[in-house]
Amino acid sequence: MDVLLDNLDLYGPGFLNTVELFLISAVGSLVLGTVLAMLRVAPVPVMRAMGAAYVTIVRNTPLTLVFFFFAFAFPLLKIVDADTFGGSAASYYFSAALAALILYTAAFVCEVVRAGINTVPVGQAEASRALGLTFGQMLGSVVLPQATRAVVPPMMSTMIALLKNTTIAAGFSVFQAGSISLNLSERGENQLIGLLWVAAFFIVLVIPMTLLQRSLEKRWSIAR
Amino acid sequence: MSSVLFDVPGPRARLRHRLYAILGVAVLVAGIGFVVYRFAESGQFAGEKWSWIQYEKVQTDLLDALVNTLKAFAAGAVLALLFGAIFAAGQLSDHKVIRVPAMVVVELFRAVPLVVLIFVFHYGLSLGAPFYSVVLGLTLYNGSVLAEVFRAGVLSLPRGQSEAAYAVGMRKTQVMNNVLLPQAVRAMLPAIISQLVVLLKDTALGFLITYDELLDYARYLGSIFEFGRPLVPVTIVVAAVYIAMCLLLTWLATYLEKRNRRNKKVVELEKKPAEDVVAAAV
Numbered sequence: 459m460d461v462l463l464d465n466l467d468l469y470g471p472g473f474l475n476t477v478e479l480f481l482i483s484a485v486g487s488l489v490l491g492t493v494l495a496m497l498r499v500a501p502v503p504v505m506r507a508m509g510a511a512y513v514t515i516v517r518n519t520p521l522t523l524v525f526f527f528f529a530f531a532f533p534l535l536k537i538v539d540a541d542t543f544g545g546s547a548a549s550y551y552f553s554a555a556l557a558a559l560i561l562y563t564a565a566f567v568c569e570v571v572r573a574g575i576n577t578v579p580v581g582q583a584e585a586s587r588a589l590g591l592t593f594g595q596m597l598g599s600v601v602l603p604q605a606t607r608a609v610v611p612p613m614m615s616t617m618i619a620l621l622k623n624t625t626i627a628a629g630f631s632v633f634q635a636g637s638i639s640l641n642l643s644e645r646g647e648n649q650l651i652g653l654l655w656v657a658a659f660f661i662v663l664v665i666p667m668t669l670l671q672r673s674l675e676k677r678w679s680i681a682r
Numbered sequence: 683m684s685s686v687l688f689d690v691p692g693p694r695a696r697l698r699h700r701l702y703a704i705l706g707v708a709v710l711v712a713g714i715g716f717v718v719y720r721f722a723e724s725g726q727f728a729g730e731k732w733s734w735i736q737y738e739k740v741q742t743d744l745l746d747a748l749v750n751t752l753k754a755f756a757a758g759a760v761l762a763l764l765f766g767a768i769f770a771a772g773q774l775s776d777h778k779v780i781r782v783p784a785m786v787v788v789e790l791f792r793a794v795p796l797v798v799l800i801f802v803f804h805y806g807l808s809l810g811a812p813f814y815s816v817v818l819g820l821t822l823y824n825g826s827v828l829a830e831v832f833r834a835g836v837l838s839l840p841r842g843q844s845e846a847a848y849a850v851g852m853r854k855t856q857v858m859n860n861v862l863l864p865q866a867v868r869a870m871l872p873a874i875i876s877q878l879v880v881l882l883k884d885t886a887l888g889f890l891i892t893y894d895e896l897l898d899y900a901r902y903l904g905s906i907f908e909f910g911r912p913l914v915p916v917t918i919v920v921a922a923v924y925i926a927m928c929l930l931l932t933w934l935a936t937y938l939e940k941r942n943r944r945n946k947k948v949v950e951l952e953k954k955p956a957e958d959v960v961a962a963a964v
Contacts, residue, residue, distance in 0.1 A: 499686075499687055500702075501688045501691060501695075501699055502699045502702045502703045502706060503703070504702075504703040504706045504707055504710075505702065505703070505706045508706060508710060514929070515925060517928075518879070518883075518924065518925045518928035518929055518932065519883070519921055519924055519925055519928075520883040520884070520885075520886035520887075520897070520924055521883070521886075522886035522887055522889055522890070522897060523886055523897060523917070523920065523921055523924060526889070526897060526900070526901070526917065527917050527921075530901070530904065530913050530917075531904070531913045531914045531917045534724060534726075534911070534913055534914055535720045535721070535724050535726070535914065536720070536723070536724050537720055575686060575687065576686070578686050579686075580686050582686070583686045583687065587689065597687070601686055601687070622794075622795035622796070622797075623795070624795075625795040625797040625798055626797055626887070626890070628797060628801075628890065629797075629889065629890035635798075636795065636797050636798060636801070639801055639805060639806070640805075643805065649805045649806050650802065650805075650806030650807060652806075653798060653801055653802045653805065653806045654802070654806070656798050657794045657798050657799075657802065660793055660794055660795055660798065661790065661793045661794060664792075664793035665789060665793050668789070668792075668793070
């Protein structure tokens with residue numbers, strides 16, 4: 459307990475930064491992933507191919523490598539000024555971590571959304587068209603409500619994975635929960651206990667999310 | 683293609699789609715063009731930055747690093763499969779004394795981020811060589827996920843299978859080993875292999891505790907001044923290697939899945955919504 463209480467000045471901001479990284483990249487990857495999923499189910503073959511290429515490449519690249527690229531290689535391309543990120547190195551690395559997490563997770567979000575849309579039988583859409591519903595009405599009141607039910611549980615596990623993946627930023631100069639222990643060692647604290655507190659933090663966050671996901675899966679899978 | 687979202691296009695829709703296609707290609711070409719322009723502008727195409735590929739020393743070192751990655755993958759995969767099998771059996775046990783601890787262990791290792799797990803072994807417990815921490819972390823995390831996969835596989839089999847086996851007079855172990863497991867493993871093979879892809883990708887985390895694997899070597903190589911700090915070219919090459927390795931595994935999974943679907947002996951598992959995604963771990 460002492461390690462936690464004595465170093466609240468490390469743990470507090472560390473956990474906060476983790477939550478901040480998680481929330482921003484969750485929103486970002488949900489938006490980008492949905493756009494990618496739209497590409498993947500689009501009626502135009504070129505767009506489908508573009509979406510598929512993105513997903514294939516990103517899904518088979520280690521997230522650590524994506525972080526590596528944005529932290530070390532990307533600045534060399536000089537596409538954006540360092541000043542855009544507030545000028546300081548810390549804020550650059552934070553944005554780099556966000557970019558890595560969003561681009562990587564979006565590929566998985568895309569697959570979840572696409573599979574969700576595919577779970578809706580074609581007959582449903584055909585029936586709604588036969589009833590004279592417009593495209594928007596069909597999407598809004600027939601297809602999407604059913605797709606959402608199928609999508610929410612796997613989307614939760616993608617988000618849980620994202621939350622855990624934020625810790626990789628520890629290796630790339632972003633201060634968050636994963637890097638607390640590295641800073642603790644400078645103070646001569648016991649690293650093991652320090653790390654166990656970090657682990658406990660994730661357990662407290664992740665296990666309720668897992669339980670919620672399971673109950674949703676059970677409750678919603680009866681629909682069809 | 684018949685999709686939920688779109689009808690078969692008529693003449694006007696086809697025209698519109700062609701327009702979208704042209705727009706899409708234009709955006710893509712513009713994007714690639716911009717990247718090429720930035721590469722040229724920041725000197726990434728300079729011969730000096732690619733010269734490292736010609737050196738034999740670099741090639742063998744790169745190969746050594748790749749072997750280290752594969753070593754961690756192989757050890758992690760074997761141990762994780764073993765761990766998964768044992769804990770799946772534990773979770774399926776009829777005895778609460780075994781079932782509950784097995785469930786707790788699996789949930790615990792699934793909840794803790796792999797990075798934190800590896801840090802615990804490396805910095806917290808000082809296991810010595812980074813290899814051990816990496817393999818142990820990979821084993822515990824992926825083993826727990828695999829335990830869930832195995833368990834789901836066994837549970838998804840029709841109940842009649844085990845009932846029939848008991849009726850023939852088999853004991854519990856026999857039912858599990860001779861009847862349930864072979865079917866479950868076969869049905870879950872694609873899911874198991876996609877988890878192995880995750881394991882392969884996660885070996886890159888060894889980089890964080892300076893295990894001398896592919897990414898670690900990439901960082902070293904990318905910082906060499908004589909080659910003009912070729913970080914960008916090196917990253918591209920290393921990424922290609924990782925993608926190739928993972929794609930090989932993924933293709934194996936798809937191939938097995940296709941073969942499974944043709945095989946009449948395999949029981950069609952109850953389809954859950956978006957099921958294929960649940961297996962596609964992040």
